[in-house]
Amino acid sequence: MSSLTRIVSWSHQLLCEVLEHGDLAVDLTAGTGQDTHVLAEAVGTEGQVVAFDLQAEALEQTTQRLQEHDFVVKSVPDDTEIPRAFGVYLVHACHSSLDKIITHPVKAIIANLGYLPGGNKSLVTRPDSTLAALSQSLELLVAGGRLAVTVYPAHPGGEEEGEAVNAFFCSLSRENWLVLSLRAANRSEAPYLLVAEHLP
Ligand SMILES: C[S@@+](CC[C@H](N)C(=O)[O-])C[C@H]1O[C@@H](n2cnc3c(N)ncnc32)[C@H](O)[C@@H]1O
Incomplete structure (x- = not known):
């Protein structure tokens, strides 16, 4: 497969560019x-x-992966605000509770939409909660911070969610945000990436 289709890798690269220890x-x-x-x-x-x-199931897989790489993982009750500290915190909750759980400035936020690979394909991200989480994300991002969202239009509901997410990114003010859209122009079913950078 061509490296041009490695959309998730592009999202990693664009976030790692701004992230520091x-x-x-x-x-x-x-x-x-x-x-x-x-x-x-x-x-x-x-x-x-x-x-x-x-x-x-997803949080178990995440815990296992992080522990294999020697990271300390902490589980957080879904209604608890997390203090600014160090470590990997896993929250078993809808991402639309983001602003109740995090109140500190954030440098980078990623969302890989759709269903758990190898899991239940009917349990997918949905436009309402996705848009709520994305709006809250913008409020938390520091100047120079980035939000990267990978959209999967191929599964049922994915195209509609993608249209809603795309409209959300396109509506951001050009004074405060720079928005990049990366997609295969001749493959409407292929995943695509939207990245917003908070301008200083
Ligand atoms: C495409 S997968 C994410 C892939 C993942 N980032 C990775 O590195 O493997 C989408 C995930 O979103 C989760 N999800 C769906 N709706 C959600 C919601 N409202 N809040 C939080 N997670 C959600 C699903 O359970 C699923 O695990």
Whole structure:
């Protein structure tokens, strides 16, 4: 497969460009923990990553992946505000509770939409909660911080969610945000990436 289609790798690269050791980063959809792990490596042991997922199965996979790489993982009750500290915090809750759980400035936020790879394909991200989480994300991002969202249009409901997410990114003010859209122009079913950078 061509490297042009490695959309998730592009999202990692664009977030790691701005992340430094000690930063706070957020994964809105932990899934198998691949993205959480990339963020954890980028912020280092003195940094903090907070990752959300609705499914216990996803958080178990994320815990296992992070522990295999020697990260200390902490589970957080779904209604608890997390202090600014170091380590990887896993939240078993909808990402639309982001602003109740995190109140500190964040450098990078990732969301990989759709369903858990290898899991229940009917348990997918939905436009209402996705948009709520994305709006809250913008409020938390520091100047120079980035929000990266990978959209999967191929599964049922994915195209509609993508249209809603795309409209959200397109509506951001050009004074405060720079928005990048990365997609295969001749493959409407292929995943695509939207990245917003908070301008100083
Ligand atoms: C495509 S997967 C994420 C992939 C993941 N980032 C990785 O590195 O493997 C999407 C995940 O979003 C989760 N999810 C769906 N709706 C959610 C919601 N409202 N809040 C938090 N997580 C959600 C699913 O349970 C699933 O694990």
